Amino acid sequence: MSRFNTRTARPAVKSPVTTTGETTRTYEGATGHVRDARSELFLLAVSHFLAGTFYEKADERDDRFERLVRQLALEDPAWTASLLGWLRGEGNMRSAALVGAAEFVKARLDAEKASTDTNWNVPGNAPWANRAVIASVLQRADEPGELLGYWTSKYGRKLPKPVKRGIADAVQRLYNERSLLKYDTDSKGYRFGDVLNLVHASPADDKPWQGDLFKHALDRRHGSDEEIPARLSTLLAREQLTSTPVDQRRQVLADHAELLHRAGMTWEALAGWLQGPMDAEAWTAIIPSMGVMALARNLRNFDEAGVSDAVAAQVAARFADAEQVARSRMFPFRWWAAYKHAPSLRWVHALEQALNHSLVNVPRLGGRTLILVDRSPSMFPGYGFSTPNKSDIPLAEQAAVFGAALAVRAEAPTLVEFGMRSQRVDVPRGGSVLRLIEKFGRIDGTDIPSAVKAHFDGHDRVVVVTDEQTRPGWFPSNARSWGGMPETQIDDLVPKSVPVFMWNMAGYRAGAAPSGGGNRHAFGGLTDHAFRVVPLLERGRDARWPWEK
Missing domain, CATH: 3.40.50.410 (von Willebrand factor, type A domain)
Structure with a gap:
């Protein structure tokens, strides 16, 4: 009788989320299996929206996340740095990645300060690694300000050199005219100009216009009336729109809808510019400039405003495009949410296609x-x-x-x-x-x-x-x-x-x-x-x- 060469015989395989053999109790009283620190941090990170859950209050959850990051920043910095970069990239987790990067750097700087080991700065512990981790989690132009808000609220206004340089690296990569218009608003504690003042970012060598952009960001932060530099064509187009009298803006919308795109106008900015309702005409004008995620979140608004079936078909075509869905980086459940809140049935097939693509x-x-x-x-x-x-x-x-x-x-x-x-x-x-x-x-x-x-x-x-x-x-x-x-x-x-x-x-x-x-x-x-x-x-x-x- 065969003992090993059986129909159910399979190669032994391993997966990375690993239990230690130690047991505890689940919150409902069953035997719970304790994971090693890397596994616990990974599972927490990919589900961590900086909010409480049924069994953990938000501050308890945050504390556990920060403790694990700080522990592994010292015990396994290369693995933790890779986790944080992936988390903000393919993992598409924003807040947890920013908090994790800040705590990673703080833990390592504290340990370096307390250490008497002259070999602290070995590969994996080198200062450039801290800088690279900060830069890796900043993937959207509002995030340098977000990270500064977190760091200064917790550790004060004094910024360590790796934090400054990591943010400066991201600023060179992320700051452009459209991001300035979208994210540099009065609602932010750290405006683009504040970030530039704190980290002293230099313009990127391959972006000759960025020096003008940085200067303008500083000017507008300090209320200066300096003219917009000629190289900043998107900002000039927005200024043209803004200077249009309110009673003439509907006519501009009807005759020059292409100007909205050239001016980097978002639907939120358009609503404020019109100083009136977002009717079918307004949505029809701005829909071609909207991203896929913004389209999915506004299906109810489109229906309530009465956009035409022809315009709805344009939106549906973008949902049916696998490449656009992939670029949107929307989690699958976001498409379910769009379906759940869409009043009419004309979106259903396109949303099913988008969900399948995701x-x-x-x-x-x-x-x-x-x-x-x-x-x-x-x-x-x-x-x-x-x-x-x-x-x-x-x-x-x-x-x-x-x-x-x-x-x-x-x-x-x-x-x-x-x-x-x-x-x-x-x-x-x-x-x-x-x-x-x-x-x-x-x-x-x-x-x-x-x-x-x-x-x-x-x-x-x-x-x-x-x-x-x-x-x-x-x-x-x-x-x-x-x-x-x-x-x-x-x-x-x-x-x-x-x-x-x-x-x-x-x-x-x-x-x-x-x-x-x-x-x-x-x-x-x-x-x-x-x-x-x-x-x-x-x-x-x-x-x-x-x-x-």
């Missing part, structure tokens, strides 16, 4: 796949603060987007929504992801083991999309005992030969199962890299951190 790397899994989607109270707003950044897209809906997309693409899916109880969700062949998401409800409690026990039936894999804060699962088995009652875990219910993939949506400290090997893996984030890991591991290849090639 989910292009969700794998098409062969065989039978059990997909469990957490619909417990901790995944919804109202019970806590599980809504990122106070938006209207709770973790439950983000989980449903991924679960539905995975199910629609799978060869033989069993899609289940669960809390303390669970039920199957019918997946029509070739159906709509958006319509499938609408079928999900809300269920009290969280019990992953019970859902697995009820629905696992020889599947080829199990995928659980959850915050992992499960109850123990009170089902008799040969499982270990807790509190006088039997505690069932996934390993008691799913053979070790069947992979279990846990998608962590909230980044809490304790996981619901071991991970990192043995066909038990945990992941976080809804990025392209996250979508690729399941087939990678099933092909017998180790999964790496997303920034590792």
